[in-house]
Amino acid sequence: MTDERQTEWDAVKESMQHAQPVELGRHVGYWFAKTPRRALYATSYAKFAAKMIGRGKRVLDIGCGEGLGTWLLAKECGEAQGVDFDAEAIAVAEANWGGEPNCGFTCGDAFELGDGSYDAVVNFDVIEHVYPEHADAFLDGMQRLLSDRGVVVIGTPNETAKQYASAVTNAGHVNLYTAERLEAALRERFKYVFLFGANDEVVHTGFAPMCHYLLVVACGER
């Protein structure tokens, strides 16, 4: 190595050195330790949602966990608020991204946030954890948080993939959806429903029963 190249790299390093270190909490840390590709998939779904929502928007991320996706949405869409009932996860989110002016977090029940002013409400890997008897209230709650010109994005594993899921995953999943059921639930509430599927990080519109993950975009409140 020549001294010159070393000096160039030092300049690059210097420019990056002052970034505040990002901490991975128990949840995202578990991904990286045990199922590292999950970090890729989750980021890909958040990016997809961000692109569907567009720029200059105010987004609410329900069940934001450690807020990595919330921060992506804030960065891409303009402003994002994350909410989760897991205080430990919110503390991690707050420590990492709470200092950003366009990104904030709340620990508690999303439906107590109350106002119908968000341009978009998203949630990933949440609705499959909501007991079926509460699912309608969950969707109604999302709709109330949304402005009448708002967009909803929901991501959840396909019911057809259940047979391949780990014991840890299956333990938490009390309300898995097929594409038909997810689409029908949203059609009751929205005029326009767009169904996507994902296999790993690739989002597409292929044959629904073979999609590992479902992503639905809905707009135009009824």
Place this chain on the structure above:
Amino acid sequence: MVEERSEQARWDGVKDMLGDHRVTLGGHWSFNLRNDPKRLAFVLARYKLAAKLACKGRSVLELGCSEGIGTPILGEFATRYTGVDFDEDAIAVARRNWSDARFEFVAADLLRERIGRFETVISLDVIEHIEPEREATFFDAIVDHLTPEGMAVIGTPNVTSVPYASPQSQIGHVNMFSAERLQQRLEERFEFVFPFGLNDEVVHTGYAPMCHYLVQVACGPKGVSGD
């Protein structure tokens, strides 16, 4: 020998099950398949995207259907399909090749006349051929053919791909759009617009200036009343 013959017999049985749906393509698609066969994949991918996102259980109008190469995919999802083009020869080919009670082909210029209202209007590879001063007429034609809960799917090559286009394309393409400009035009007339990009047959939501082709899905047409 016996085994060979039995495999042949099995295959003949399979062939019988296929029926006879032979098709002679028209001039446009025969030319494309001879000169650049991979283009079929690119074009059908756009139709599949439109079909999956905007045609299921809906009445569909295709503005600029040419020989109807996308009709079978759209028709698989649509309740009924009307293909319109001002090229009468292309419409004749479409009628000959894709006969189905739910399909209809009309030779007409929809920038000049209206033929009804549909739940979805699809228009791929049309707007780049419309002179900028007639552009508003094109968007008006789309909205005027929609029901109040209508959707539109508009596809066009990205302006950033112009330097790589063939000489024929460059001559025909008189009104190239960036993703941003297409979205602006659609947002003037629709409540919601969802932008996608394609590179070859792959549909994605990547960085817009590097998408070879643009497809935008618009819904909630403004000013359409339910009379």
